[in-house]
Amino acid sequence: MATTWTQQTLNHLRRTRAWKSIFRRGPARTNRTRSLAIFGNIFLHVLPVKVREKSLRLRATYYLGSFSFFLFVVLTVTGVLLMFYYHPAVPEAYRDMKDLRFVVANGVFLRNLHRLAAQVMVAAVFWHMFHVFFRGGYKPPHEFNWVVGVGLLLVTLFLSYTGYLLPWDQLAFWAITVGTNIISYVPILGHPIRFLLLGGNIIGENALLRFYVLHCVILPLAAVILIAVHFWRIQKDGGLTVREDHERKG
Amino acid sequence: MSEKAKYEAGFGSDALKDPQRIVFITKKTSAKVKGDVGRQVMSFPHVILREAIAFQVLTIVLVAIALFWDAPLEQLANPLLTPNPAKAPWYFLGLQELLHYFPPVVGGVLIPTLVVVALIVIPYFNVNIEGAPLWAARRGRRFPLVVGTVVALLAILVAYQAWTVIAPTVLVAGGVLLSNFLSPGQGRLADFLRARPLPWWVMTWFIAVALTLTIVGTFFRGPGWSWIWPWR
Amino acid sequence: MSSSDTPSEKPGQQNPEAEAEVTRRDFLNEIAAAALGVAGLGATVVTIKYLSPNVLFEPPTQFRAGSPDDFPVNSVTFIRDQEVYVVRTLAGFYAVSAVCTHLGCITQWKPEDDQIECPCHGSKFTREGTKIAGPAPRPLPHFALRLTADGQLLVDKLETVKETQVLKV
Structure with a gap:
């Protein structure tokens, strides 16, 4: 049997003690080892071991949920890289943007990618929600997962919004001014919430630091937790909603 | 239903008190109760491979756009000067x-x-x-x-x-x-x-x-x- | 702690839930839940306190606008650093906020239209701060205006005054 160099290497690796200590199963060629590949893996075990063939059709999902998640992964990677050159301070934050553009190698590319992925993610999450709605994916037993999804939509919007302030340019400053002034119209609690969010009465250094912490720590953590629940509940709620065929013929 | 029922339906969670119990499966508790689910396939490799391809396509498209389309950056924030019009994202x-x-x-x-x-x-x-x-x-x-x-x-x-x-x-x-x-x-x-x-x-x-x-x-x-x- | 030793059953009740006595375990559970609740509430209050800064490094709210002679009669002067218009009419002086009452954008004085315009959502005001058009919910507030001992105009942005109040010099 002719094998490529990659296959040979893989086969060799599979026989090593180190590989066996990590995977504890043979190659995923039988249904048993294929099941193990999913539920024996901490990252994949939230997914179902088997899925309905119909739910794999492109029209069933357009991979919108997957794309939203992948965009989140891209944003996490680029975001962490951008953090190495960013100071959440006035006016260093703006200077760092200039540095990213003119001084740091590939800095402008990373910032472009981060910004682009953020915009696309908002669109993807909205589209995902509308698609799920029109397919009736919110119906029992998926009610709770729909609610988790609404939570994820809000986290996505907050993530995008808090990130908007970080470059500390005119665009950022006035978008956040308008947004945080909307908060102060909330009856009774409006002004205290705005004061807490900004760490003061004006959008200054405190506000930048708070948005930075929200954007880089608190909201991503919330997103990761909600994403885990969201994926896990797909499995627990019996897989993706599959349309009955007679509906399509209509 | 003329005959008197031998068993009484009731609720209880004490296994010592009521050792024999019946489980009632209601309509909405578990999706697994559903009848026809259609043919099923293993997630590995059918789903994982498709997701991997989707991820690659996405990455390629994003990188291609990010190489040529610069993220906007305006002047340093100035609290005293509102741009006209001032637009949100x-x-x-x-x-x-x-x-x-x-x-x-x-x-x-x-x-x-x-x-x-x-x-x-x-x-x-x-x-x-x-x-x-x-x-x-x-x-x-x-x-x-x-x-x-x-x-x-x-x-x-x-x-x-x-x-x-x-x-x-x-x-x-x-x-x-x-x-x-x-x-x-x-x-x-x-x-x-x-x-x-x-x-x-x-x-x-x-x-x-x-x-x-x-x-x-x-x-x-x-x-x-x-x-x-x-x-x- | 003797609630479990002294049963207080009321005869004749059918519902087993209602006549169940409070056991020691129930009591301890209640106490523990209450303690957790108090601790959680306390932690929340302390955290909110921690997150509210006590000292702010923000611009001062009182400032000197200059000598009254610097402002010609029938003029609107925008004091950019302080986001205030100082208006001089025949009757005297008053100070109007330049921050739009809608969502906090800085308005602009348009002498050709004799009005103040907001660039964000299109609100328009007269030089008195009264709204002419747009979504702003309130007129622009007037700030207290005084003369210092050395004859300078002093604006206090913390103190708003009635629109009819003008400073005669």
Whole structure:
């Protein structure tokens, strides 16, 4: 049997003690080892071991949920890289943007990618929600997962919004001014919430630091937790909603 | 049912007290109870491979665009100088357009809160779950109700002169009222519209308004939030 | 702690839930839940306190606008650093906020139209701060205006005054 160099290497690796200590199963060629590949893996075990063939059709999902998640992964990677050159301070934050553009190698590319992925993610999450709605994916037993999804939509919007302030340019400053002034119209609690969010009465250094912490720590953590629940509940709620065929013929 | 039942149904969670118990499977507790699920395939490799390909396609497209399309960066933030027009990120421009018409407590607080609450409660109302066509039953009662709601809504919008909300509302309202007068055999579109349930119409209206407001806010608003034509 | 030793059953009740006595375990559970609740509430209050800064490094709210002679009669002067218009009419002086009451954008004085305009959502005001058009919910507030001992105009942005109040010099 002719094998490529990659296959040979893989086969060799599979026989090593180190590989066996990590995977504890043979190659995923039988249904048993294929099941193990999913539920024996901490990252994949939230997914179902088997899925309905119909739910794999492109029209069933357009991979919108997957794309939203992948965009989140891209944003996490680029975001962490951008953090190495960013100071959440006035006016260093703006200077760092200039540095990213003119001084740091590939800095402008990373910032472009981060910004682009953020915009696309908002669109993807909205589209995902509308698609799920029109397919009736919110119906029992998926009610709770729909609610988790609404939570994820809000986290996505907050993530995008808090990130908007970080470059500390005119665009950022006035978008956040308008947004945080909307908060102060909330009856009774409006002004205290705005004061807490900004760490003061004006959008200054405190506000930048708070948005930075929200954007880089608190909201991503919330997103990761909600994403885990969201994926896990797909499995627990019996897989993706599959349309009955007679509906399509209509 | 003349014979007296030998067993009594009751609730209990103490296994020592009631060692023999029956499990009742109700309709909604577990999806596994469902009958036909169609053919199933293993997630590995069928799903994992497809996801991997989707991820690669996405990455390639994103990188290709990011290489040539620069993220905007304006002047250093200046709290003393408001740019004209001052625009929020695109996904909030619909909200900003609403704020142009409605008082802030309505446009900025009440409407967004209502939208979020409405989204959350969608799966908890039977009207959204049954999905029966709007005009399939009780037409005589429903039609005046729908007309009344539309007229009341339009009256409020006209009072605030919210023209960019009125336009999509009129379109969707026209569709929902027209679909009442359609009969079978008038083409596929007519059949499609006749079979639409109420939640479909409401969501379509929401998307139409949100889309119109966002597009208007992005392209058709200039200095002082005045109307401009983007091609001029 | 003797609630479990002294049963207080009421005869004749059918519902087993209602007549169940409070056991020691129930009591301890209640106490523990209450303690957790108090601790959680306390932690929340302390955290909110921690997150509210006590000292702010924000611009001062009182400032000197200059000598009254610097402002010609029938003029509107925008004091950029302080976001305030100083208006001089025949009757005297008053100070109007330049921050739009809608969503906090800085308005601009348009002498050709004799009005103040907001660039964000299109609100328009007269030089008195009264709204002419747009979504702003309130007129622009007037700030207290005084003369210092050395004859300078002093604006206090923390103190708003009635629109009819003008400073005669």
